[in-house]
Amino acid sequence: MTGAPRGGQLPPSLEVSGLAFAYPDGHQALFGVDLVVRRGERVALLGPNGAGKTTLVLHLNGILTGGRGQVRVGGVPVDAEHLREVRQRVGIVFQDPDDQLFMPTVRQDVAFGPANCGLDGEELRTRVERALAQVGMAEFADRPPHHLSFGQRRRVAVATVLAMEPEILVLDEPSSNLDPASRRELAEVLDALDVTVLMVTHDLPYALQLCPRAVVLSGGTVVADGPTRELLCDEALMRQHRLELPFGFDPRSVRV
Amino acid sequence: MGAGHAHRLYWAADSPVHRLPAHCKLVAVLAFVLLVVATPATAYAAFLGYAVLLTAVAAAARVPPALLLRRLLIEVPFVAFALALPFVAGGDRTEVLGMSLSVSGLHGAWNVLAKGTLGVAASVLLAATTQVWALLIALQRLRVPTLLVQIASFMIRYSDVVVQEMARMRIARESRGFTARGPRSWKVLATSAGALFIRTYERGERVHLAMVSRGHTGSMPVLDQQPAGRAAWGTAVTLPAAALALCLLGWWTR
Structure with a gap:
């Protein structure tokens, strides 16, 4: 693979340095973001609405470009030259599974990404089957996605990205709109994965459950970065950035 | 919507017709409809033959006749025009039940009604025995x-x-x-x-x-390449082959 040094220490899964970005209408969303996610880490990206979380996510695979600063994924710079490789390495699971699942059957949808990367035949089939098995949806391969429950669709959306064997899995609000059982099932799936995860969420208990480390993005910069439990217990920080725990939830009392 | 529903038009069953590859069925239905349309309207026996053929396919596919008839109702708005033809068309007139009707109009109405019904029935059978996604793959395979x-x-x-x-x-x-x-x-x-x-x-x-x-660059990857065997084509071609015989017979006896 180009860009990744061989031998020695592997580069971090994600390296964002000095990233600043303003939309064409002049609204500046990011003011110099620095973030390093090491290989195998699970990191929660927290922050109030309008903090720039989505803007940051869209920079990770080069959908948005043109601001200052740099993003590197597994050592590969995100730029026009490496776009194809970067999109294979960064798997984004979007918030609404209906946006992500558009092929007539689950199997075809999961095959879409790896087929775009040039896979076919037996190799493609095993990739698809493994990805579906990882999210516990193997027996739904031939169903049309719109006939699945919302939780099942979310899990298939995760599989569509896992099938590309990404360096880093980026989840945008993975627990939104899920009932408690689907929420738990998804947590079990994510917990069993052996892949770097960046999870964008408002769901603070979910962040605590799944991610040992958390980063708070507010006003377009990283304002806090540390163990998730410590951040959630820092009342001044939480209040300042409009982060609120659900009623009755005490992060000190939870065992992870 | 819960899990496990197929498309509304699909009639789940396991039959030889269901098992045929979708693109074979699609070609067979298209050929059948073209042959029906190409048959002279006065070849009444041929139309009876076509109806028998479709009934046989429906029986082989285990599609209940009631379902088939109910779905044929979609045709109604279109045949309303055909029913008006005998009253409004010109030419020779004939007496039926005390009403003065146009002969060419009656022929026209029969032509629209018979061919329309057979075409719709064939399409209903295709839809009842084929999943929608399979049809899409079939179109892709047929180089649409x-x-x-x-x-x-x-x-x-x-x-x-x-x-x-x-x-x-x-x-x-x-x-x-x-x-x-x-x-x-x-x-x-x-x-x-x-x-x-x-x-x-x-x-x-x-x-x-x-x-x-996910790496989309404009073209869709082609997946699911399962070529249809000679046997599948052989089965599928039965319907248009029989229809071709009837169509020729229709022209012959005109």
């Missing part, structure tokens, strides 16, 4: 331009989503005391249609974003 197949596939995938969105908007309107009555409500309905359009458009953008994120 990819863009057209993609448009059809997105339409089928998202029509449910849009209809559900529309239903939610209607419920939300009515929950706030709105009833669609008279021209005064048109403004509200037009605004709703506009909002629905914008939401759908934005969803289109998000879908595209998700596709690009």
